[in-house]
Amino acid sequence: MASLITCPHCGTRPKEEFSIRGAAGPERPSPTARDEDWHRYVYVRDNPKGRYQEHWHHVAGCRRWLVVDRDNLSHEVFGVTDAAEFERARVAK
Amino acid sequence: MSFHDLYRHVLEDLVTGFSTDRNANHLAVARRPAILSVLAAAGQETSVAEALHAVENAAPRFCGPSEWLLVSRTLSAEHLADALFDIRGALVVDQSEGKVLLSISGPAVRTVLAKCVAVDLHPEAFAMGQSANALICHLPGNIARTGDDEFEIVTPRSFAVSVFEELLEMGREHGLTRNFTE
Numbered sequence: 154m155a156s157l158i159t160c161p162h163c164g165t166r167p168k169e170e171f172s173i174r175g176a177a178g179p180e181r182p183s184p185t186a187r188d189e190d191w192h193r194y195v196y197v198r199d200n201p202k203g204r205y206q207e208h209w210h211h212v213a214g215c216r217r218w219l220v221v222d223r224d225n226l227s228h229e230v231f232g233v234t235d236a237a238e239f240e241r242a243r244v245a246k
Numbered sequence: 247m248s249f250h251d252l253y254r255h256v257l258e259d260l261v262t263g264f265s266t267d268r269n270a271n272h273l274a275v276a277r278r279p280a281i282l283s284v285l286a287a288a289g290q291e292t293s294v295a296e297a298l299h300a301v302e303n304a305a306p307r308f309c310g311p312s313e314w315l316l317v318s319r320t321l322s323a324e325h326l327a328d329a330l331f332d333i334r335g336a337l338v339v340d341q342s343e344g345k346v347l348l349s350i351s352g353p354a355v356r357t358v359l360a361k362c363v364a365v366d367l368h369p370e371a372f373a374m375g376q377s378a379n380a381l382i383c384h385l386p387g388n389i390a391r392t393g394d395d396e397f398e399i400v401t402p403r404s405f406a407v408s409v410f411e412e413l414l415e416m417g418r419e420h421g422l423t424r425n426f427t428e
Binding site: 163164165167211212213214215235 | 309310311313364365366378379380381386
């Protein structure tokens with residue numbers, strides 16, 4: 154159990170308790186946005202090497218969606234926030 | 247028809263038939279506990295949490311933000327649900343038939359649990375009454391500290407046999423015994 158994620162609700166837990174969904178970066182376009190925008194949102198991903206933000210679900214813990222800011226090369230974790238707070242912060246921006 | 251035929255416990259066959267004396271390290275299965283799932287409406291999390299802690303003869307177990315399990319060995323689920331009816335913003339569902347309550351205790355309890363629970367259970371890290379949702383023997387459950395060397399595990403009924411057998415296996419080197427408690 155090498156990879157430890159510090160859940161804001163449950164504390165430090167092994168990665169086995171989580172399920173990873175994918176990049177948290179893409180912003181959902183408005184329902185009336187062009188098809189190209191929707192295509193980009195649904196299918197196109199950058200797949201960067203290094204630091205990026207991902208949606209993780211704490212399946213075996215608090216069952217909350219989290220946003221894990223981590224380096225996918227070294228797996229260094231820079232921060233974990235609740236996805237609801239992450240979205241609120243993004244809207245407020 | 248006896249009471250135990252009417253309410254047959256899922257671990258009935260695994261517990262009965264072994265008439266060993268209770269060791270220091272022991273796993274007790276509560277025969278018919280009341281376990282209620284409580285959700286708090288948005289914005290009422292703190293008031294619901296306070297009200298749950300004030301309920302007598304029952305203990306709230308933290309599952310996540312705005313979610314708890316309320317566990318009682320003495321009160322019936324109906325009685326507890328009635329007591330919670332007055333709490334504003336609390337949504338209550340009886341889970342007694344769907345969950346199994348295990349109590350593991352003894353001087354070696356932390357050594358046994360360290361093999362299958364990835365939560366720091368050191369007395370200084372996990373205070374009395376504290377609880378957490380976690381993987382228990384590879385299956386999601388809730389673990390709570392109820393005594394100096396005593397922990398309670400709430401696990402879904404369908405996972406109970408697997409969790410129970412694995413706990414016994416983990417505790418075999420410490421002579422873990424088992425029985426039913428009322």
